[in-house]
Amino acid sequence: MSRKPIFAANWKMNKGPSEAEDFVKSILSKIQNQPFSCDVVIAPAYIALPKAAEALNNHHGIAIAAQNCSQFDSGAYTGEVSVVMLRELLVHYVILGHSERRAIYGETDEVINAKLKKAREANLRPIFCIGETLQEREAGKLESVLRTQITEGLKGLSEKDMTETVVAYEPVWAIGTGVTATSEQAQEAHAFVRSVIADIYGPETAAKVRIQYGGSVKPNNAAELMACPDIDGALIGGASLDPQSFLDIIHNGTVEK
Numbered sequence: 001m002s003r004k005p006i007f008a009a010n011w012k013m014n015k016g017p018s019e020a021e022d023f024v025k026s027i028l029s030k031i032q033n034q035p036f037s038c039d040v041v042i043a044p045a046y047i048a049l050p051k052a053a054e055a056l057n058n059h060h061g062i063a064i065a066a067q068n069c070s071q072f073d074s075g076a077y078t079g080e081v082s083v084v085m086l087r088e089l090l091v092h093y094v095i096l097g098h099s100e101r102r103a104i105y106g107e108t109d110e111v112i113n114a115k116l117k118k119a120r121e122a123n124l125r126p127i128f129c130i131g132e133t134l135q136e137r138e139a140g141k142l143e144s145v146l147r148t149q150i151t152e153g154l155k156g157l158s159e160k161d162m163t164e165t166v167v168a169y170e171p172v173w174a175i176g177t178g179v180t181a182t183s184e185q186a187q188e189a190h191a192f193v194r195s196v197i198a199d200i201y202g203p204e205t206a207a208k209v210r211i212q213y214g215g216s217v218k219p220n221n222a223a224e225l226m227a228c229p230d231i232d233g234a235l236i237g238g239a240s241l242d243p244q245s246f247l248d249i250i251h252n253g254t255v256e257k
Ligand code: PEP
Pocket: 010, 170, 174, 175, 176, 177, 178, 214, 215, 216, 217, 235, 236, 237, 238, 239
């Protein structure tokens, strides 16, 4: 089963509207209308989404993601942004369950599940992040942590929702640390994630789901990680802030399997 790789840039709380615009213009001038053979997504901060969309000018090779969304439709939720608002901004993906949202903002599996459902109601494609801390890995809890995050996070989502969802396996100890999982560690975790999805949705659906790796992906380690059979692209933080570095990851990581 061949799955189209997907590379997504998570800018976190970096780049305002003008920097987002500069980034998009720089990427477009570097690729010179050459099509990508993978899916490419950028996730600017909410406030930079309109400028990024405008600069992309309907370029079909690059899609836009939000870094979060509300689990509610509208109303008294100060500081929140709804999925309908995101759709109006030409957003097609939304990152949910990122470890920073879990750790800093206390997002539980239940909240993440509500957000995933809300995103799917609006036909947004979730990039659903899961991953263990170093402490959990060292305590031998890798599989139980991942199984719980997957089972609870995806509760009530249909088979179609699952195939429209991209899973990002991001070991927390590798995010922003410069420490990358070895390709063996990453492949092992990805195969396990796919097996849990197969337990819930069956092997055919599981074989279609794209599972990204995230955690200190750089131009010089992308090829080795992406060559693993169950790794279908990357979610990239720090190294996606520079257009050339992001492009190098995409090029180096788009490997024949
Ligand atoms: C991330 O934030 O999802 C991430 C993977 O960050 P970094 O690439 O900087 O480790």
